[in-house]
Amino acid sequence: MERDGADGDPAMMREAIALSIASVAEGGGPFGCVVVRNGVIVGRGANRVTRDNDPTAHAEVVAIRDACARLGSHQLEGCDIYASCEPCPMCLAASYWARPARVFYASTAADAAAVGFDDAFIDAELGRRPAALRAIPLRQMLREEALAAYAAWTAKLDRTHY
Amino acid sequence: MERDGADGDPAMMREAIALSIASVAEGGGPFGCVVVRNGVIVGRGANRVTRDNDPTAHAEVVAIRDACARLGSHQLEGCDIYASCEPCPMCLAASYWARPARVFYASTAADAAAVGFDDAFIDAELGRRPAALRAIPLRQMLREEALAAYAAWTAKLDRTHY
Numbered sequence: 094m095e096r097d098g099a100d101g102d103p104a105m106m107r108e109a110i111a112l113s114i115a116s117v118a119e120g121g122g123p124f125g126c127v128v129v130r131n132g133v134i135v136g137r138g139a140n141r142v143t144r145d146n147d148p149t150a151h152a153e154v155v156a157i158r159d160a161c162a163r164l165g166s167h168q169l170e171g172c173d174i175y176a177s178c179e180p181c182p183m184c185l186a187a188s189y190w191a192r193p194a195r196v197f198y199a200s201t202a203a204d205a206a207a208v209g210f211d212d213a214f215i216d217a218e219l220g221r222r223p224a225a226l227r228a229i230p231l232r233q234m235l236r237e238e239a240l241a242a243y244a245a246w247t248a249k250l251d252r253t254h255y
Numbered sequence: 256m257e258r259d260g261a262d263g264d265p266a267m268m269r270e271a272i273a274l275s276i277a278s279v280a281e282g283g284g285p286f287g288c289v290v291v292r293n294g295v296i297v298g299r300g301a302n303r304v305t306r307d308n309d310p311t312a313h314a315e316v317v318a319i320r321d322a323c324a325r326l327g328s329h330q331l332e333g334c335d336i337y338a339s340c341e342p343c344p345m346c347l348a349a350s351y352w353a354r355p356a357r358v359f360y361a362s363t364a365a366d367a368a369a370v371g372f373d374d375a376f377i378d379a380e381l382g383r384r385p386a387a388l389r390a391i392p393l394r395q396m397l398r399e400e401a402l403a404a405y406a407a408w409t410a411k412l413d414r415t416h417y
Contacts, residue, residue: 239361
């Protein structure tokens with residue numbers, strides 16, 4: 094971690110905010126993110142959903158992918174994530190998979206919703222049971238056939254766990 | 256949508272399962288996914304987390320990105336997602352952002368956990384309050400400064416909403 098305190102480094106958050114402002118001029122959404130290790134920025138991202146035709150290209154996901162590529166690791170051990178906005182459920186879960194030390198954010202989900210970026214429906218939907226009744230129905234099929242992949246996985250001696 | 260019934264197309268799920276099995280031999284995780292529109296596969300993905308050093312490269316995210324790139328859209332309108340395994344919180348939220356018609360899966364989260372891929376901790380963590388007490392602490396800072404990006408966004412006349 095880049096500092097001892099529980100509080101984040103304002104200079105690093107300002108870098109994330111600068112990316113969020115620059116992103117608007119570049120045709121992206123108003124969101125920025127940096128990944129920091131030992132006081133150094135090791136990854137940067139801005140929202141590129143419409144620029145790249147990629148619904149997963151939120152600032153945090155872009156920054157996590159950038160940092161992991163630079164660090165040559167699929168984990169962000171000892172890193173902090175600075176996001177200009179409170180992470181949506183996708184980005185928060187992505188952060189958990191990346192396993193940084195801490196996540197800092199500046200504006201709130203309510204602030205983003207006020208300008209048209211509302212992720213509250215995702216939280217509400219993910220909690221709805223049964224899942225088949227969600228706005229995007231979620232249904233199971235062919236479970237037995239799918240287990241073959243796990244059999245192949247457990248039989249593989251050189252597998253990399255994560 | 257590729258068919259009228261509420262049930263998915265077994266042939267398409269078998270494509271996702273085939274990708275999950277092939278992935279293991281290729282050094283990836285045992286997960287596969289296809290995106291289908293009008294009975295045609297428009298996107299494919301397998302877990303590439305350790306292969307690509309990308310913690311967000313779950314099969315569903317890879318398939319969504321592939322389909323959106325091919326379709327030239329940041330949305331998957333009228334598409335169905337077939338995942339060999341029940342989507343983790345990141346992939347489920349990514350699916351909501353992509354807005355497909357339906358999501359089908361084969362093996363369960365419990366099946367995946369049995370071979371070492373456990374996402375239950377993410378669900379538990381995301382619900383924990385206050386967020387500063389989570390395993391990965393989540394903290395707010397510099398909200399007022401971050402609002403500048405939203406001011407730039409609302410002032411921009413040619414913005415693309417999504």
